[in-house]
Amino acid sequence: MRAIQMTEFGGPEVLELAELPTPRPGPDEVLIRVARAGLNFADTHTRTNSYVQKATLPLVPGGEVAGVREDTGERVVALTGSGGYAEYAIAPADRVFAIPDGVEDGTALALIIQGTTAWHLYRTAARVQAGESVVVHSAAGGVGSIAVQLGRRMGASRLIATATGEERRALALELGADVAVDPAPEGLTERLIEANDGRETDVVFDMSGGAVFDASYRTLAPFGRIVVCGIATGEPNEVRTGSLLRHSRSVVGFYLFHCLERPGMFAQALAELFALAARNELRAIVGHTYPLEQAAQAQTDLRARRSTGKLLLDPSA
Numbered sequence: 001m002r003a004i005q006m007t008e009f010g011g012p013e014v015l016e017l018a019e020l021p022t023p024r025p026g027p028d029e030v031l032i033r034v035a036r037a038g039l040n041f042a043d044t045h046t047r048t049n050s051y052v053q054k055a056t057l058p059l060v061p062g063g064e065v066a067g068v069r070e071d072t073g074e075r076v077v078a079l080t081g082s083g084g085y086a087e088y089a090i091a092p093a094d095r096v097f098a099i100p101d102g103v104e105d106g107t108a109l110a111l112i113i114q115g116t117t118a119w120h121l122y123r124t125a126a127r128v129q130a131g132e133s134v135v136v137h138s139a140a141g142g143v144g145s146i147a148v149q150l151g152r153r154m155g156a157s158r159l160i161a162t163a164t165g166e167e168r169r170a171l172a173l174e175l176g177a178d179v180a181v182d183p184a185p186e187g188l189t190e191r192l193i194e195a196n197d198g199r200e201t202d203v204v205f206d207m208s209g210g211a212v213f214d215a216s217y218r219t220l221a222p223f224g225r226i227v228v229c230g231i232a233t234g235e236p237n238e239v240r241t242g243s244l245l246r247h248s249r250s251v252v253g254f255y256l257f258h259c260l261e262r263p264g265m266f267a268q269a270l271a272e273l274f275a276l277a278a279r280n281e282l283r284a285i286v287g288h289t290y291p292l293e294q295a296a297q298a299q300t301d302l303r304a305r306r307s308t309g310k311l312l313l314d315p316s317a
Helices: 041-047 105-126 142-150 166-175 188-195 210-217 241-247 256-261 265-278 292-303
Strands: 002-005 016-019 029-038 064-069 075-079 088-092 096-098 133-136 158-162 179-181 201-206 220-228 250-253 286-291 310-314
Touching (some): 029 105, 075 105, 105 220, 105 250, 105 256, 105 286, 133 142, 142 201, 179 188, 188 210, 220 241, 256 265
Parallel strands (some): 220 250, 286 310
Antiparallel strands (some): 029 088
């Protein structure tokens, strides 16, 4: 089979097209003929071995696929852990989910990680209450675009989006944000408070870290929460306990894969999202689809934020 293989860690150039044996599923595993593989920001960290979960070489990257089960012919979306950038991939049976009729492969891939993350940001991490204001950073991206759409359902009274460029901010407004602002760190604190009608914010979903985190943290009202669900900049932050105490603020970390360790947490979120998508009540923003051999370019575009929505690889192209 054709696959993208890494034999060393480094830049996009380490993603090389290779011919590899088709994997064989073991007990409680499923072999999937891949129609589309999803790209995630985490893939770029895996490439440099800087992700939460450390990788070993050689490696076929890619943690999620949509396709057809070889044993039953059922359309599914699955969490593979690795091995997704290929014509065939193996996934644990309990991490394979049927795709409902009316839901396309790209939509399923946009929902299985980004969608469930957005769902849990509201319900599990921030525990958003009715009437609270919510700031969604990277609102035109995979997680952000879904988080904006879920906001009203989850109780948010005011949705403030940040996105780079007028086109992306326009998309955030179209998806349901009340206001969209530039995420540049300089002046961001003031812009967010102004966007919230001059009031401090209740909840912030941050995927960037660094200066964006610091500027966002300063906007929090008493009992406000900032949820860290990514560190795209790679820049560390330091929060002093005295600041948490004086302002009654909370900093919450969220890593989706902990939900997989608790039966029902992941499946409940995905089932609700699939139902919304099937009824056309939730729009997954699916971006460009790249041929398998352009995986390096796809990761480069993702990392440089030149993309909008969910990026995909097509192993058959």
